[in-house]
Amino acid sequence: MKICVLGLGYVGAVSCGCLAALGHTVVGVDIAKPKVDRIKRGESPIIEEGLAEILRKAVDEGRLSATTDTNAALQDADMALVCVGTPSTPTGGVNSIYLERVCEQIADAVKTNTGKFLAVLNRSTSLPHVHRKLQEILEQHTGEKLGTNVGYVCHPEFLREGAAVYDFYNPPKIVYGATDPKSEELCTQLYPGIEAETFFVSPDIAAMVKYADNCFHAVKVTFGNEIGMLCKGFDIDGHAVMDIFCADHKLNISPKYLKPGFAFGGSCLPKDLRAVLDASRDLAAPMPMLSGTMKSNVVQVESVFKRIGSDRPKLGVIGLAFKEGTDDIRESPMVTLVELATGKGLPVHIYDQHLAVQALVGANKSFALQSIPHLANLLSDDLDGVIKDSDVIVVAHRLTPEAWASVQWRDDQRIIDLVNVEALHNQPNYDGLYW
Ligand SMILES: NC(=O)c1ccc[n+]([C@@H]2O[C@H](COP(=O)([O-])OP(=O)(O)OC[C@H]3O[C@@H](n4cnc5c(N)ncnc54)[C@H](O)[C@@H]3O)[C@@H](O)[C@H]2O)c1
Numbered sequence: 001m002k003i004c005v006l007g008l009g010y011v012g013a014v015s016c017g018c019l020a021a022l023g024h025t026v027v028g029v030d031i032a033k034p035k036v037d038r039i040k041r042g043e044s045p046i047i048e049e050g051l052a053e054i055l056r057k058a059v060d061e062g063r064l065s066a067t068t069d070t071n072a073a074l075q076d077a078d079m080a081l082v083c084v085g086t087p088s089t090p091t092g093g094v095n096s097i098y099l100e101r102v103c104e105q106i107a108d109a110v111k112t113n114t115g116k117f118l119a120v121l122n123r124s125t126s127l128p129h130v131h132r133k134l135q136e137i138l139e140q141h142t143g144e145k146l147g148t149n150v151g152y153v154c155h156p157e158f159l160r161e162g163a164a165v166y167d168f169y170n171p172p173k174i175v176y177g178a179t180d181p182k183s184e185e186l187c188t189q190l191y192p193g194i195e196a197e198t199f200f201v202s203p204d205i206a207a208m209v210k211y212a213d214n215c216f217h218a219v220k221v222t223f224g225n226e227i228g229m230l231c232k233g234f235d236i237d238g239h240a241v242m243d244i245f246c247a248d249h250k251l252n253i254s255p256k257y258l259k260p261g262f263a264f265g266g267s268c269l270p271k272d273l274r275a276v277l278d279a280s281r282d283l284a285a286p287m288p289m290l291s292g293t294m295k296s297n298v299v300q301v302e303s304v305f306k307r308i309g310s311d312r313p314k315l316g317v318i319g320l321a322f323k324e325g326t327d328d329i330r331e332s333p334m335v336t337l338v339e340l341a342t343g344k345g346l347p348v349h350i351y352d353q354h355l356a357v358q359a360l361v362g363a364n365k366s367f368a369l370q371s372i373p374h375l376a377n378l379l380s381d382d383l384d385g386v387i388k389d390s391d392v393i394v395v396a397h398r399l400t401p402e403a404w405a406s407v408q409w410r411d412d413q414r415i416i417d418l419v420n421v422e423a424l425h426n427q428p429n430y431d432g433l434y435w
Helices: 010-021 033-040 051-060 070-074 097-112 128-142 164-169 181-187 203-233 238-247 269-282 288-308 333-343 362-371 383-388 401-405
Strands: 002-006 025-029 064-067 079-082 118-122 150-154 174-178 198-201 315-318 348-351 392-395 414-417 429-432
Touching: 002 010, 002 070, 002 097, 010 025, 010 033, 010 051, 010 064, 010 079, 010 164, 025 033, 025 070, 033 051, 033 064, 051 064, 051 164, 070 097, 079 097, 097 118, 097 128, 097 150, 118 128, 118 181, 128 150, 128 203, 150 181, 150 203, 174 181, 174 203, 198 203, 203 238, 203 269, 203 288, 269 288, 288 333, 288 392, 288 414, 315 333, 315 383, 333 348, 333 362, 348 383
Parallel strands: 002 025, 002 079, 025 064, 079 118, 118 150, 174 198, 315 348, 315 392, 392 414, 414 429
Antiparallel strands: 150 174
């Protein structure tokens, strides 16, 4: 393919060299002439291991050139790879000015080119609303619907500076969010021979994946540092602790606990997090992220309570225990939700298949009596009855498809689903927690 790489910074320079090495014909474009001149001479505009040799070879073999003339570079191109910067605005937002300008330039070129279809792949990190605006710019400036003579793909970049060439050939994944089938087809020809799990999704999802990644990486660094700080306070080697932590691929370095769902609770997480925060105060080792975790958990419960509404609906709660398959209600966020609801005078009915007040014992029983003294009056073992008596139903346990099939719903009932029950997705007033 003929690929035009717009922006010759860290992402663009690596893309130019490595795509040319894969056999494509590449033209690099930048508004900064010194960068263009360096590429033309086969020199790297950035310090990046292995890149200088790759660029020199690509230029020598005639597969890589560079220019400041965007329009000329885009003539006959199959693909425009947008790699311009997306710095922060003064309030921290995405400054999309360079992206908008580049999309206008691309649209101008498309209007005057030979009529060949051009796929615009945006590698610059930007939020979904920015991608939508860029799609609008392309449509407005070309006067055509996307997919006609120009298409748009959100194609986030995952390389790490310092290991960028290695990451190009060994990406952790490849994600394409294309608006049209012609662009999607061209995407399949972009990385011949490179093996990575590849995802074709919507542009919005592709955009958010990149932010989820970077937020997670930031959280991982901070988590390691906060645990390290606590270890240092106890005169323990933080690396020795985290080496074992990282060796656990079942619960720690794994998808466990990472799918959006309701707040955490139970007899361990809140208690042990409190202990760590208490120790951090004693050791004068502040842990803003972990203490923020407690606050964030409260926000989860409060935001679900807000969604129930202020018109004093009758509330049905499906599942009170902190997770399904147990009768442990200690520090269950559902108990907090019920406390909030009853405190505001909402009538509440609860169905929990494993919960019988007479069967509760020990700390679980004390917690139940302390938090919801009238629990016995709210609990029912009749799922259909609880739902019949409710205007809003908050679902915290999945139950079985057969159990849901036995329920008679009314069209006016609202469902707030905290656990993603597929059997409920088609109900008229269904509201998934984060889906
Ligand atoms: N640097 C990284 O490690 C990395 C990794 C993944 C994703 N990203 C994302 O990729 C994007 C690019 O990052 P970068 O570090 O390569 O940026 P950079 O600032 O190093 O380079 C951007 C280049 O775009 C050029 N440019 C601006 N407007 C232009 C235009 N109209 N036409 C042609 N060129 C133009 C600039 O002159 C500059 O050389 C950003 O959105 C960034 O968040 C960066």
